Amino acid sequence: MPNSIAETHRVDWDDLRYVLAVARAGSLAGAARALGVNHSTVLRRLGAYEARIGARLFERLPSGYVPTAAGEAMVKELVEIDAAIHDTERRAAGQDRRIIGTVRLSTTDTLMASVLPPALARVRAEHPSIVLEISTANRLAVLTRREADIALRPTASPPETLVGRRIAGLGYAAYAAPSYLSGRTADLALGEHLWLAPDASLGETAAARWLRANLREVEPVVRADSFVSLRDLAVGGLGVALLPCYLGDTSPGLIRLPRAATLDLGSTLWLLTHADLRRVARIDAVVSVLTAALSADRTTFEG
Template sequence: MQAGWDDFRLVKAVADRHGLTGAAESLGIDHSTAFRRLGAIEKSLGVCLFERHRSGYKATAAGQAMIDVAARMEADIDGFARAIVGQSDAMVGELRITAPTSFANTFLMPILADFSRRYPAMRLELIFAEETLNLSRRDADVALRASRGPDETLVGRRLTGIGWALYGAAGRSFGPLAEEDWVGLTEGVAGGLFTQFIRQRTAPERVVLCLNGVAGLREAVASGIGIGPLPCVEGDGDSRLQRLGGLEPELDRDLWLLTHQDLRRSARVRAFMDHMAAAMLPLRPLFEGRAVSP
């Protein structure tokens, strides 16, 4: 039996997710089906593709060779799909957008609603994720990302700066901030930038809660668990919060709207990027922290 694309895709999924359970979930099949298919592939090829360990599946030399082929096939397929979409001038079909979860409750929904009214034949798929999705694989067509510079493989526009400041629960009085309880983002967010920021301002024992996302951080501060840094677009627009000082330049980020270079000529992508850029202009003072005085 000659291995087909579905066989290569299963083997790569097992490697990517270190086992059958994650591979099955990613491919939309059940565990028993994945188990049978992998066994059938190994039997037909006459080789063992994975060593089974308690820590997960580890590819053998034959398995790695198949994974490498699968990666090249996947890249070619993704490239073909991007090229087709990039050549399309039709304002119909699907557009996949990814954005941080916190944007759901701030500014994004009204902008998407207006875009949908203008282009009713288009269907939007919105993926909220804190992790960075892969635009080369078309996990999404366009991405809203807060960063200090986009990946060199991507193209797009800087929409606005993002100012940050310290916030606490509204209606409370605060003493020296170093003596207050703090909440912050985990070490894995932004390379530990926010962890370092807090370490420079208070003792480790004053940090009572760490989270992996801004939306949860806002709720923690508003609930009075502790004070903490927030983007001004999150903090200044929430009546449950009060700003505790000026802007913190070392936390500044830019908001980028990005796409893969193969998609930059797509009519759907161009229309969405133009729409977002125009809609963001009046929102810049809020994002940059200039809408209110501390």
């Protein structure tokens, strides 16, 4: 039993974090990943909290956990509370002027597999007291919730809530291995090649949209959830992959298809952060070094 009002509030907020995580994820497994606990812990904590307040907050459906009317009302308030807490954290962090500590960077596996490591080496050389934490999950990290301090990502239109710097436009081209192209004529139409394509998880990327618009009759021989995987499959000779030039041109074992000139798909590389964090010295230092290093590779990005 809690022995003080403060402890009561602490226990309640711990439980409410579980409620909010389940609502955001729509499942126990997703909430467990977000909270860094196991599935059974989420199930136990949610069940105990519902029993304590005497209300069912979620309907357990085959498709996932859906808030009840009571759950919707509670989650609406929890979202506002959570946002206020993170706003307070960001403003406090914005007062930190020391070039020391941890900086969390969200980026893509394609950038990490090509041009980004040398730029990160420059950060390390110039600011050895900064510890970098890198995430390459293929989604734009929610900077407003401090899942990352900086995001380096291709996007046609950065969120208005973030501030950042445009690094370069991104060119794309079709790539294949010499072993695949051997025996195929140089003037073979793009639609007659064997294609390696992004799967549904990458369906809104610039490359996936171009393939749907221009090769709609083509059925890919392989789909993958990573452009690095598509690159590796192309190197293995399985077919043709549409890749950003900064990945394709820097990958040994790949050449551009003769008939596929550099394509401008409207994608741009941005370095983004939250407005409240741009005054943090260590974050500003990392942004400055990365901007200088990556801008020097503009021709690589534009293809």
